Amino acid sequence: MANGANISFFFSPGSVAVVGASDEPGKISNIIISSLLRSGFAGRIYPVNPKHSSVHGMKCLPALEDADEVIDVAVFAIPAGAVPAALRGAEGKIRGAIIVSGGFSETGEDGKALEREVSEAARALRIRVIGPNCMGIFDTVSRVDTFFIPEDRVKRPPPGGLSILSQSGSFAATAMDELAADGIGVARVVSYGNKSDVNESDCLDFLAGDPATKAVAVYVESIDDGRRFVEAASRCSSIKPVMAVKVGKAGAGATAARSHTGAIAGRYEIYRAAFRKAGVIELNGYEEFLAACKAFGLQGRAKGNRVIIITDGGGVGVGIADACQAIGLDAAPLPEELRAELKAVFPPYFSISNPLDLTGSATDESYALALSRTMAGEHYDIAIVAALWGPPALTEALPGMLAQKPGFTEKPIIVCSPGGEYARKRFSLFREAGLPVFSTPEEAVRAAAVLARDGGRGRG
Amino acid sequence: MANGANISFFFSPGSVAVVGASDEPGKISNIIISSLLRSGFAGRIYPVNPKHSSVHGMKCLPALEDADEVIDVAVFAIPAGAVPAALRGAEGKIRGAIIVSGGFSETGEDGKALEREVSEAARALRIRVIGPNCMGIFDTVSRVDTFFIPEDRVKRPPPGGLSILSQSGSFAATAMDELAADGIGVARVVSYGNKSDVNESDCLDFLAGDPATKAVAVYVESIDDGRRFVEAASRCSSIKPVMAVKVGKAGAGATAARSHTGAIAGRYEIYRAAFRKAGVIELNGYEEFLAACKAFGLQGRAKGNRVIIITDGGGVGVGIADACQAIGLDAAPLPEELRAELKAVFPPYFSISNPLDLTGSATDESYALALSRTMAGEHYDIAIVAALWGPPALTEALPGMLAQKPGFTEKPIIVCSPGGEYARKRFSLFREAGLPVFSTPEEAVRAAAVLARDGGRGRG
Structure with a gap:
């Protein structure tokens, strides 16, 4: 994990590529391109797919290596097994990858090996990775939107001062949909799924210095590096309110959290202590998470x-x-x-x-x-x-x-x-x-x- | 308190009088007559007011004593001070009174004295009383509706199997409005306020034998006769689910409950024990009350x-x-x-x-x-x-x-x-x-x- 490295380009990219781009209705890559176009992303969009010459009326590149510039963010919407080769092919051509594909460590030993392969390739090529098994970024400042659920099923909130970090994509999407229905705005939402590289601590480092973010809410299934989390969360919470819900507390919930993103949920008491130490406001479950988002979305x-x-x-x-x-x-x-x-x-x-x-x-x-x-x-x-x-x-x-x-x-x-x-x-x-x-x-x-x-x- | 006496006529009246009837917009009595007409109450409606000869296009009686029959239920929507005389004038002419007027024991010593006067008059005349300081009855079987909030502000639920008993009128009205918005039906709703006569136990006795009622939810600020409550609730809960929320548990809540309907809220632990003894499902607050109503409104x-x-x-x-x-x-x-x-x-x-x-x-x-x-x-x-x-x-x-x-x-x-x-x-x-x-x-x-x-x- 490249701890110190800056991930801010994910939140202000000049260019976004979508690998696996397609015009086929219902395809994830199609929804992502539609979202980028609809949300008003002002940078360059590169559809990438060797099978098509154009997608959404835009010129489609056969591969990332064919781009004329270094692309800030490439979204990978291709089968898990094809990700490592595509990533290696992108050497020197992309700064960051959002891998929305599932089929990695959450599925068992083979998936774990595949995820290790991705991590090693990315590290060697100095490519930062969000995901895999995630929804990526919804951002009202840069207008990047890689959440691959169509807007008729999950509404996007208006611009606002709240930022949300979430291991679970469906949790983040559901919260966004609720906040949109209730007219509460957000700044940045990041779903990082298996967090093979970018995690909550990296995001907290970025959000601490982000003038668009007035408060941060985090959905946690597991945290791997507790010390680093306490450092990042403490820094961020000294500047703006940071709240977190820990799910998978015990029993069936803990077991389910484990299988969901392949994470070790860990002892709940340790999380409580870490939150307290870091000045993080602990939220108890989904209802309190939403109440907190609505409250801090409008009040101090x-x-x-x-x-x-x-x-x-x-x-x-x-x-x-x-x-x-x-x-x-x-x-x-x-x-x-x-x-x-x-x-x-x-x-x-x-x-x-x-x-x-x-x-x-x-x-x-x-x-x-x-x-x-x-x-x-x-x-x-x-x-x-x-x-x-x-x-x-x-x-x-x-x-x-x-x-x-x-x-x-x-x-x-x-x-x-x-x-x-x-x-x-x-x-x-x-x-x-x-x-x-x-x-x-x-x-x-x-x-x-x-x-x-x-x-x-x-x-x- | 006429414990054994039957109060079922409140829920199947052939005739309802509204004392203080008026065509004036916004007047409580006007809303009540409108509600009775709109809800489709099939019995006879008697507006009563010496100041008018007709109300809502119906003949208006100067006083209850001028009725040609014994009226089942008279709703009193007149100032508190005028209630005792009106009640005494109704001797032999009404079976039950719903006194919606406030200004009784909830307001202090003078109000307490007035409420005692009402109780004594009613007992002497063998008139059963719901209230004072209440909303009365909303009933999808008899179609009686004395809740004096217009339907554009508080929607009425459709017919269903749930019955609600509530000391607080606004609590009952708010729950009705929620259930209506969520399409959950009710059978009978009773708001009895200061319960100078009819109380939760009388209603439970009635609901136990009411084929329209499949489940009962009770909002409790205080219960005066615990032994009788345990008897009535036990009987009812042996036939159908009975749930209750006790508000005013401690601190500010208990103080507020005391001033609200002039009741002594009492020790919460005693209520818990009584509920347990009576087989009553205890509900923890408004959210659980609503969840319970929605669940038992559709499921067993x-x-x-x-x-x-x-x-x-x-x-x-x-x-x-x-x-x-x-x-x-x-x-x-x-x-x-x-x-x-x-x-x-x-x-x-x-x-x-x-x-x-x-x-x-x-x-x-x-x-x-x-x-x-x-x-x-x-x-x-x-x-x-x-x-x-x-x-x-x-x-x-x-x-x-x-x-x-x-x-x-x-x-x-x-x-x-x-x-x-x-x-x-x-x-x-x-x-x-x-x-x-x-x-x-x-x-x-x-x-x-x-x-x-x-x-x-x-x-x-």
């Missing part, structure tokens, strides 16, 4: 874990308070002076407490007033605003009135808006106001807890 | 907790296995003979294990084959099928092919179909096939766990 860290809950539904307020208690957030009682201040401005039937219950008489203005008054001063670090749309006085102006702004509040805010069609249709209003919005008390609380965690570095 | 109990996981996405399979491990479901390894049987019918690159990973090469047929073979015999009690729509061979025939049928499988099945737009649009296909479908591994596992629990009565 909270300074502490004291939460004010503002609601118009008593039951949902209680549910949020219960979930805060369970996860370790502090829904601290209202200080007496704040209580008096709120009693003076609100009707007597509002429940002036934490949760602060504005009841079915809630208005847009009462929500905004409650939020600005409770978030002023040093009493609370984060707000969870539960907005049930039942109260007739609530209007579509509400989300915009809760958005952070100077003189109102600049602390992080999470919205919980449970219910069906009416509520779900209004999710986009909250997101356009920069507020992450969730369907359940528990989801909102998970998101708030992630913003309030600091990987064990502060008071937490 | 599992005989045990051994789960087979079938997936086409390795990462999601691992996530499900992790979540099973965390919640206590047994994702037991494939027995050797089953493993051999599956190896003989599937391609070599499928991962024949638990999770059973059909990979990106999955077809509709391979899913159906995997499900029928693993659910045959006595190895597994329940299946979690994770269907990522990425694999190009999967079609919209898949959901129907996974549905239970004789000779295929009749054991419970839970579907996990994570992702964005493409996946979400296909949720209805699974539900039409009778399969509950969830967006995350954790949600699917929560639902499976509820079907596999038996309230501590069996092996658990």
